[in-house]
Amino acid sequence: MTPEIFADRVLVWLGPVPITETMITSVATSLLLVIALRGLARAVVRRPASRSAAAGRLTFRFLHELVTETVGRPSPGLEIFAGSLFLFISGAAVFGQLPGVRAPTANLEAASALAALVFLAVPLVGVRARGPLGYIKHYFSPNPLLFPLHVVSELSRTLALALRLFGNMMSGHLIVALVVALTGLIVPVPLMALDLLIGLLQAYIFTILASVYIGAAIRVGEEESREET
Amino acid sequence: MTDHAILALGSIIMAGLTMAIGALGAAFGESRIGAAGMDALARQPDESGAITRNQFVALAMVESTAIFCLVIALVLLFANPFVSAG
Numbered sequence: 001m002t003p004e005i006f007a008d009r010v011l012v013w014l015g016p017v018p019i020t021e022t023m024i025t026s027v028a029t030s031l032l033l034v035i036a037l038r039g040l041a042r043a044v045v046r047r048p049a050s051r052s053a054a055a056g057r058l059t060f061r062f063l064h065e066l067v068t069e070t071v072g073r074p075s076p077g078l079e080i081f082a083g084s085l086f087l088f089i090s091g092a093a094v095f096g097q098l099p100g101v102r103a104p105t106a107n108l109e110a111a112s113a114l115a116a117l118v119f120l121a122v123p124l125v126g127v128r129a130r131g132p133l134g135y136i137k138h139y140f141s142p143n144p145l146l147f148p149l150h151v152v153s154e155l156s157r158t159l160a161l162a163l164r165l166f167g168n169m170m171s172g173h174l175i176v177a178l179v180v181a182l183t184g185l186i187v188p189v190p191l192m193a194l195d196l197l198i199g200l201l202q203a204y205i206f207t208i209l210a211s212v213y214i215g216a217a218i219r220v221g222e223e224e225s226r227e228e229t
Numbered sequence: 230m231t232d233h234a235i236l237a238l239g240s241i242i243m244a245g246l247t248m249a250i251g252a253l254g255a256a257f258g259e260s261r262i263g264a265a266g267m268d269a270l271a272r273q274p275d276e277s278g279a280i281t282r283n284q285f286v287a288l289a290m291v292e293s294t295a296i297f298c299l300v301i302a303l304v305l306l307f308a309n310p311f312v313s314a315g
Contacts, residue, residue: 005303005307005308006303006304006307006308160293160297163293163296163297163300164289164293164296166300167293167296167297167299167300168292168296171296171299201285201289202289204285205285205286205289205290208286209286
């Protein structure tokens with residue numbers, strides 16, 4: 001009776017390792033994305049006038065402008081990271097619209113893994129930009145008393161990133177499932193469209209927040225803007 | 230009533246209250262963001278791209294509080310650690 005909201009269905013056991021639904025869907029999403037984007041990249045090189053080449057260039061320019069405007073300067077490494085996050089989350093939202101498929105990001109572990117990537121990228125980038133001492137000094141920056149607040153802020157924003165993505169994707173899925181169970185075939189279509197819109201919006205939000213957090217670690221001496229939540 | 234029934238009753242009532250109060254706050258906040266965005270758009274239509282982008286970011290951040298409430302309500306209903314095998 002209990003719907004699988006927090007649990008993950010185990011499909012096969014490979015010895016002691018469980019292969020769950022989320023693992024399969026996330027790998028499938030990544031593979032489909034890699035195939036589609038390689039096709040776009042090849043089209044940009046070989047047939048520069050075709051529609052798929054235009055789509056590839058538009059995608060790239062969208063991600064480039066998003067990261068550059070958020071960070072305030074061009075940063076190619078962050079573009080790759082944030083662009084991959086955006087493409088994966090939006091690809092997962094589209095993939096989750098297929099019948100019988102649950103979006104991989106509608107799983108708490110998968111969303112937490114994405115948030116943990118951002119959490120780990122912040123000190124890595126910060127140490128590379130300012131050196132270990134400079135980065136650690138930022139924790140004590142206005143006043144050493146604020147050190148616990150800095151730590152709590154980093155932890156809570158990671159938790160918020162994970163829960164926001166998980167909650168949005170899972171609630172859309174749950175609403176569609178409820179309406180299908182209550183009514184029938186055609187009625188949930190507008191709700192699915194809303195679910196798709198929310199999924200793409202969440203991919204955008206996640207990418208912007210990730211680039212804000214990492215961009216704040218890159219910038220030296222500037223104040224961290226748009227913190228919290 | 231047994232302890233289990235009391236716990237289940239409390240969980241259900243609190244799940245409803247969590248969702249109601251949580252959605253209330255987020256709805257007020259989002260309506261203010263929407264009104265401010267419309268105001269800014271009417272004043273500066275040239276900046277519509279930047280305004281819309283920041284408005285969506287703010288909306289999603291405010292909405293995340295309601296989403297947290299939803300997660301808590303679902304934990305109370307479906308994954309409650311104090312109600313065994315619900």
